[in-house]
Amino acid sequence: MDEVKIIEIKKSIFADNDKDAAELRKELKNKGVYLLNLMSSPGAGKTTTLIRLINLIKDKIRVAVMEADIDSDVDAVKISEATGVESIQLHTGGMCHLDAEMTRQGLDNVAVNNADLVILENVGNLVCPAEFDTGAVRNAMILSVPEGHDKPLKYPLMFTVCDLVVINKTDVLPYFDFNMEKCREYVHMRNPRAEIIPICAKTGEGVDALAEWILKEVSNWKQ
C-alpha cells in the first residue's frame, strides 16, 4: 500500500465563510487552478468515479485530489494507487463538512502550483456540505441509482448548489425503480441550469462525457 499524506483539519476561525470562499476562489483564479467540490451520499461511488475520470484526463491536465473523510485514509490510498496522481487525505475529526478555510488547509498541503485541477472529495453527506461554500469553482454531486430519483425533493439545498449532477450506477437501472426523466425534472426544479451526466463508474460508461465537461471547465477557467 502506498503511503499518503494525512492532514488533520482544524476548525475554522473565520466568521465570514462566504467572503473567505470568494477570496480563495480569486487566489485560485490567479494561479490558474480549478477547484472542484465533489459531494454525495456515502457509497454513491465518488472514489470509483474519480479513478475512472482521472485516468481519462491525467495525460491532458495535471490533477491532484484531496479526500475528506472523518478518519480513515482508505480513499486517498485507493486514488493514489489507481491513478498515480497526488492524493492527500483530510481528516475532519468528526466534522460533517468543509468550509473555505478548511479547504485552504488542504490546499496548503498539495502541490497546487503543479496542478490545473484539484478535486475535493467532500464528506459523504447530502446535508451539511451543501451549506458551506468551499471556494470551489463548481459544485458537483453524485447521485447513485439505488438512492432513488426523489432525492432532489428531499435534499433541496444540495441540488440547488450543484452545477453538475452525475447519476452513477446506471448498470443497475433494471433492478431499481429509478425514473431518469423524473430525476432530471426534480434536479432542474432545484437548479434549472444544472448539467446532468449519467455514468457507470464500474464499467466506465459515460465517464467520457464527464471528462469532456471537466476539461472544458478547466480550460475556460484558465483563460
Place this chain on the structure above:
Amino acid sequence: MDEVKIIEIKKSIFADNDKDAAELRKELKNKGVYLLNLMSSPGAGKTTTLIRLINLIKDKIRVAVMEADIDSDVDAVKISEATGVESIQLHTGGMCHLDAEMTRQGLDNVAVNNADLVILENVGNLVCPAEFDTGAVRNAMILSVPEGHDKPLKYPLMFTVCDLVVINKTDVLPYFDFNMEKCREYVHMRNPRAEIIPICAKTGEGVDALAEWILKEVSNWKQ
C-alpha cells in the same frame, strides 16, 4: 393524499444533551413507551422498511412514527397511507440531526400515551445524527447493499452507537461487490454487541426477524 401533521422543530436551548436524553428516556420508561431512533444514508430504504415492519407488528403493539426531514413531508404521508398508523413529519429547517430536546418537541405532538413504540426516522446522514443521543432506548441504522460493506470503516461513530444494523436491499447482492462476512466483521469491530439483520424491504424477506427483534425489545422495556 392524506394530510399529516408537520412540526417545525426549533433549535435546542439545552446545553447538556446527554443529561436531557437520559431524562427523556426515564420519562418514556415511566410511560411504557419505547422510542427507536432509526438512522441511515439517504436512499437506504428507511421508509420502505418501516412500512413493511409496521404492517407486521401493528396488530400486536401500538405504533407511531415521527419522520424527520429537512423540509418535505413525502415520508410521513407514505407511512400514513401504507400503514394507517399515526405518522407526523418533523421539519428540521436545515439542521442535520435531532437531539433529545428536538425529539421531545416531536413526542409532544404524537399521541404518545396511545403508543407502545414510537419510531423516529432521523435525518438521512451517517455523520451528524450519530453524535446526538435522542433519548431513544436503542439506536438502529440501515445500511443498504449498494453503499458497500466498508461503511463501518468510514463512519465509525455511527456503527459504534448502533445496537442494530439492518442490511437492506439483499435482492441486489448479485449485482454489487458486497461482502456480507466482511460487513459483519467491520460492524462488530465498531460494536461487538450489535445485532445484524439482513432484509429486503422491497420483497419483505427477513423483515419478520426485524419484527421479532423489536417486539422482544418493546416487551422487555415495558417490564
